[in-house]
Amino acid sequence: MNIRQQYMTLLEQLVAIPSVSAMETHLPEIATIIANEFRKLGAQVIYDDTYFAPFILAKFLSRNPNAKTLVIYNHYDVQPAEPLNLWQSDPWRLTAHDGKLYGRGVDDDKGNLTARLAAIAEYLIENNQELPINITFIVEGSEETASRYLTAYLAKYQDQLQADLVIWESGGKNAEDIIEIFGGNKGIVTFDLSVTTAANDLHSSLAAIVDSAPMRLSRAIATLFDSLGNIAVPHFYDDVVEPNDREKALVQALPLTRESLIAQHGLTVPLYSDRNGDNLKETLYFKPTINIEGITSGYNGNGVKTVLPATATAKLESRLVPNMSPDLTLQRISDHLQAAGLSDIVITKTLGQPGYRSDMSDPEILRVIDVVANYYHVSPVVLPTSPGTGPMAIIHQSLQAPIASFGVGYAGTKDHAPNENIRLSDYNQHIDVIKALIKRYEL
Amino acid sequence: MNIRQQYMTLLEQLVAIPSVSAMETHLPEIATIIANEFRKLGAQVIYDDTYFAPFILAKFLSRNPNAKTLVIYNHYDVQPAEPLNLWQSDPWRLTAHDGKLYGRGVDDDKGNLTARLAAIAEYLIENNQELPINITFIVEGSEETASRYLTAYLAKYQDQLQADLVIWESGGKNAEDIIEIFGGNKGIVTFDLSVTTAANDLHSSLAAIVDSAPMRLSRAIATLFDSLGNIAVPHFYDDVVEPNDREKALVQALPLTRESLIAQHGLTVPLYSDRNGDNLKETLYFKPTINIEGITSGYNGNGVKTVLPATATAKLESRLVPNMSPDLTLQRISDHLQAAGLSDIVITKTLGQPGYRSDMSDPEILRVIDVVANYYHVSPVVLPTSPGTGPMAIIHQSLQAPIASFGVGYAGTKDHAPNENIRLSDYNQHIDVIKALIKRYEL
Numbered sequence: 001m002n003i004r005q006q007y008m009t010l011l012e013q014l015v016a017i018p019s020v021s022a023m024e025t026h027l028p029e030i031a032t033i034i035a036n037e038f039r040k041l042g043a044q045v046i047y048d049d050t051y052f053a054p055f056i057l058a059k060f061l062s063r064n065p066n067a068k069t070l071v072i073y074n075h076y077d078v079q080p081a082e083p084l085n086l087w088q089s090d091p092w093r094l095t096a097h098d099g100k101l102y103g104r105g106v107d108d109d110k111g112n113l114t115a116r117l118a119a120i121a122e123y124l125i126e127n128n129q130e131l132p133i134n135i136t137f138i139v140e141g142s143e144e145t146a147s148r149y150l151t152a153y154l155a156k157y158q159d160q161l162q163a164d165l166v167i168w169e170s171g172g173k174n175a176e177d178i179i180e181i182f183g184g185n186k187g188i189v190t191f192d193l194s195v196t197t198a199a200n201d202l203h204s205s206l207a208a209i210v211d212s213a214p215m216r217l218s219r220a221i222a223t224l225f226d227s228l229g230n231i232a233v234p235h236f237y238d239d240v241v242e243p244n245d246r247e248k249a250l251v252q253a254l255p256l257t258r259e260s261l262i263a264q265h266g267l268t269v270p271l272y273s274d275r276n277g278d279n280l281k282e283t284l285y286f287k288p289t290i291n292i293e294g295i296t297s298g299y300n301g302n303g304v305k306t307v308l309p310a311t312a313t314a315k316l317e318s319r320l321v322p323n324m325s326p327d328l329t330l331q332r333i334s335d336h337l338q339a340a341g342l343s344d345i346v347i348t349k350t351l352g353q354p355g356y357r358s359d360m361s362d363p364e365i366l367r368v369i370d371v372v373a374n375y376y377h378v379s380p381v382v383l384p385t386s387p388g389t390g391p392m393a394i395i396h397q398s399l400q401a402p403i404a405s406f407g408v409g410y411a412g413t414k415d416h417a418p419n420e421n422i423r424l425s426d427y428n429q430h431i432d433v434i435k436a437l438i439k440r441y442e443l
Numbered sequence: 444m445n446i447r448q449q450y451m452t453l454l455e456q457l458v459a460i461p462s463v464s465a466m467e468t469h470l471p472e473i474a475t476i477i478a479n480e481f482r483k484l485g486a487q488v489i490y491d492d493t494y495f496a497p498f499i500l501a502k503f504l505s506r507n508p509n510a511k512t513l514v515i516y517n518h519y520d521v522q523p524a525e526p527l528n529l530w531q532s533d534p535w536r537l538t539a540h541d542g543k544l545y546g547r548g549v550d551d552d553k554g555n556l557t558a559r560l561a562a563i564a565e566y567l568i569e570n571n572q573e574l575p576i577n578i579t580f581i582v583e584g585s586e587e588t589a590s591r592y593l594t595a596y597l598a599k600y601q602d603q604l605q606a607d608l609v610i611w612e613s614g615g616k617n618a619e620d621i622i623e624i625f626g627g628n629k630g631i632v633t634f635d636l637s638v639t640t641a642a643n644d645l646h647s648s649l650a651a652i653v654d655s656a657p658m659r660l661s662r663a664i665a666t667l668f669d670s671l672g673n674i675a676v677p678h679f680y681d682d683v684v685e686p687n688d689r690e691k692a693l694v695q696a697l698p699l700t701r702e703s704l705i706a707q708h709g710l711t712v713p714l715y716s717d718r719n720g721d722n723l724k725e726t727l728y729f730k731p732t733i734n735i736e737g738i739t740s741g742y743n744g745n746g747v748k749t750v751l752p753a754t755a756t757a758k759l760e761s762r763l764v765p766n767m768s769p770d771l772t773l774q775r776i777s778d779h780l781q782a783a784g785l786s787d788i789v790i791t792k793t794l795g796q797p798g799y800r801s802d803m804s805d806p807e808i809l810r811v812i813d814v815v816a817n818y819y820h821v822s823p824v825v826l827p828t829s830p831g832t833g834p835m836a837i838i839h840q841s842l843q844a845p846i847a848s849f850g851v852g853y854a855g856t857k858d859h860a861p862n863e864n865i866r867l868s869d870y871n872q873h874i875d876v877i878k879a880l881i882k883r884y885e886l
Contacts (some may be wrong), residue, residue: 022748080742086643146747186648190747198708198710201526202708203859204732205762206727206830208715208727208728208730209672209704211672212734214735218665219664219668221658222662222666265643265645267640268641268787269640284649284651289647289650291749293741293750293752294740294742294743294750294752295738295739296739297739303465304587304588304794305465306522315741319647341670387651416748418643
């Protein structure tokens with residue numbers, strides 16, 4: 001079995017473990033396996049299981065005392081696989097089909113982790129076990145639940161951490177099949193809205209005189225948005241840092257179009273930018289959001305149940321741009337509901353982290369761009385931020401190094417959704433380009 | 444075992460059968476048992492299993508060829524028992540506790556059925572198996588799902604049906620513990636709202652530019668109401684028949700107060716009548732409603748899932764007053780959503796039936812009122828309509844007789860909700876008063 005086959009077997013093993021951090025399942029189990037893989041490759045490993053999801057710090061040291069340090073950040077936790085009925089294969093079994101690999105976490109983030117391990121393994125064998133840079137892996141297990149303990153963890157190991165460049169856990173090719181490099185991501189605050197309107201579910205004849213809980217919750221949610229898709233919460237946008245000209249230009253250079261977005265996701269409602277005239281790309285990358293992850297109330301079985309539900313709950317999230325505070329954002333939403341006469345809606349914060357954007361003209365970032373461009377024979381799409389969320393702000397706070405995000409994904413990857421998949425060719429290219437990046441430091 | 448114990452055993456047997464018409468479970472099974480009970484008592488039984496829920500027509504004939512005919516309408520189907528975790532005893536086991544009987548259907552409607560059977564059984568034994576009136580039971584199994592086949596069934600047996608008075612399936616004592624007699628009920632149209640906004644659930648970073656399905660559904664629901672609790676659908680109230688002075692007076696004589704309603708149900712939000720200044724009782728009895736029975740979308744498990752749900756569904760119902768058409772009402776709701784820019788919300792009608800109000804000065808109704816007043820030593824509360832729904836309009840259309848509704852329930856009965864219960868004393872009183880009504884026809 002060659003090195004790549006060996007790490008494909010590891011990926012198969014990792015996908016088979018439903019390491020869902022939201023459910024707190026199988027986290028130490030998978031972390032132990034990964035830590036051992038680092039040890040096998042010769043890394044110094046610090047395995048810290050103080051937290052519900054253990055952290056792995058794995059250091060590959062160069063023999064060159066002046067070597068720079070590359071930090072690679074990955075995570076072994078995944079999103080839940082539900083709704084299970086929409087998967088065309090078992091989400092917990094790595095399934096190869098038509099040149100693609102399917103399974104929960106195959107992109108986000110187990111595939112990225114094993115590709116990078118394979119790259120280092122191959123590089124070491126091909127280069128007499130020598131590295132021109134120090135490579136430090138930080139692997140956590142709570143990325144999908146807002147990296148709850150990452151701040152505390154990084155503080156604890158602050159004196160052992162140092163970096164010139166950070167390679168981020170995620171990324172890949174866009175809808176035009178061009179490799180992208182991100183330098184930032186949005187922050188997030190997640191929260192539940194819940195309301196109780198009576199001691200029990202009531203006979204629905206009482207709907208003549210009392211609100212139901214789902215009606216009040218629906219109203220609360222509806223008040224958060226105007227009909228154009230703007231967020232109607234007063235002061236919500238107050239702290240938004242407008243993108244600078246370079247950031248705008250990078251985003252405008254994106255090949256993304258409204259037509260490709262609509263086709264790719266099968267969208268059936270007008271885009272906000274089609275309604276409010278805003279710039280599509282700037283909206284996607286530089287505007288904060290509010291999203292409803294889920295809502296439930298009352299009877300949802302077969303047939304009819306003439307009941308007036310007394311309780312209703314929704315899971316919401318707000319994605320934040322740099323300079324927006326998770327807690328202050330939530331406070332503004334709370335104030336808004338209060339002002340709208342919906343003070344009986346109970347808000348419970350679940351998770352929060354701020355956003356971050358790298359300086360995309362940093363020399364280390366430019367080096368990455370160059371290596372990627374040379375390898376793929378195409379200029380990568382370079383973006384100051386991803387529209388998604390991750391703990392970049394926390395990592396940057398600790399390491400004070402610029403961050404570049406690129407990985408094994410592509411536009412059809414379906415992170416967080418059923419049938420998450422990657423293309424085997426992208427996976428192998430990522431192994432190659434990580435090796436090429438290491439090699440560049442030989443110079 | 445005396446007669447009442449015998450029929451209590453039957454009630455125990457019936458409650459143990461989860462005859463949920465919404466799930467179409469156990470309906471022929473329970474109908475067969477009930478038909479046999481009628482046969483045991485000497486009734487002529489026509490058991491019609493053409494429909495998913497068999498109908499039972501059971502006739503007890505008087506030897507007096509000039510005897511009037513009393514029709515008693517009951518049903519053996521029940522609402523689902525969910526949410527199961529809120530029951531303090533097994534919903535499918537008749538449980539006696541503190542003078543009360545608990546179980547799904549113990550009031551609605553199995554308790555009413557067995558009490559009436561017990562009344563006839565006792566009357567026959569105490570009166571040499573002779574009846575001063577003909578008594579015809581119509582027992583169906585789809586009352587909780589809008590009596591889907593009742594119209595067709597009644598048409599089929601039209602030449603065998605005749606009535607001077609109809610005793611309805613439900614009723615009981617109010618919050619002041621006074622027996623009530625209803626002469627009408629609201630109609631209903633039930634429907635699902637559903638929306639699909641994308642081919643798959645999306646990564647929630649896309650919330651910057653696209654609506655989620657739960658957001659659009661919440662908006663659709665919110666547009667149905669104004670902040671005072673009025674229904675904001677244009678023309679919704681156009682066909683409402685205003686109550687006449689007698690009907691208003693009957694409703695105003697109700698001991699119901701806002702304080703008692705709030706206390707009884709543990710209501711935590713202001714009543715509509717507190718907000719819009721309308722008359723509480725007239726609103727409850729004479730105004731149509733829209734209610735959300737249930738809503739579901741996206742991820743509702745533990746923790747957080749950063750997903751933008753592509754589908755959302757809600758179950759709604761509108762209760763109608765006489766002269767409102769189920770289909771036209773639904774059309775108006777559809778037109779409203781269309782006008783609100785929500786034409787992607789798909790409306791699916793599930794059930795519909797019109798409302799009805801009896802003339803509460805009919806001599807047969809006055810006789811019932813007098814019997815009830817004499818038995819309970821108190822003037823019953825007489826109401827032209829219940830705030831709830833039932834197929835009175837269908838029955839009235841066929842039988843052309845006034846309808847009186849009173850039964851074994853009380854204010855704490857919790858029909859359709861967890862811990863449905865009746866008081867044993869009310870149950871026995873209902874047996875007594877049905878016997879007294881039969882006896883009155885001896886005169």
